[in-house]
Amino acid sequence: VQLQASGGGLVQAGGSLRLSCAASGRTLSGYTVGWFRQAPGKEREFVAAIRWNSRHTYYADSLKDRFTISRDNTENAVLLQMNSVKPDDTAVYYCAADRSLSLSSIRSGPDYDYWGQGTQVTVSS
Secondary structure, eight states: OEEEEEOOEEEETTOOEEEEEEEESSOOTTOEEEEEEEOTTSOOEEEEEEETTTOOEEEOTTTTTTEEEEEETTTTEEEEEEOSOOGGGOEEEEEEEESSOOGGGTTOGGGOSEEOOOEEEEEEO
């Protein structure tokens, strides 16, 4: 499966942004899709994930009140709605997918087999 992340851009603090991770090559049915981000000089960190079939969602504790992950059936994509963004949310956001992730691996980037290119999110203060 090929993944294409989009929707990044420049947004003011307190604003909203919606990222999309569109898949091609095959349907996302059966996959777990995750969002990760990496800020300059920092390690990549888990943001959120969704199991396509069950729609179960998982979030980084620090982001769950502001970010929402969902699936878009018609577009074969996973969305990340970012609300009340902060300058600390500035990062390159990546989406990833895998068909056989255990619960303990969902937050672990290296366990995902497929990755899209990143999309830059910049939050101005």
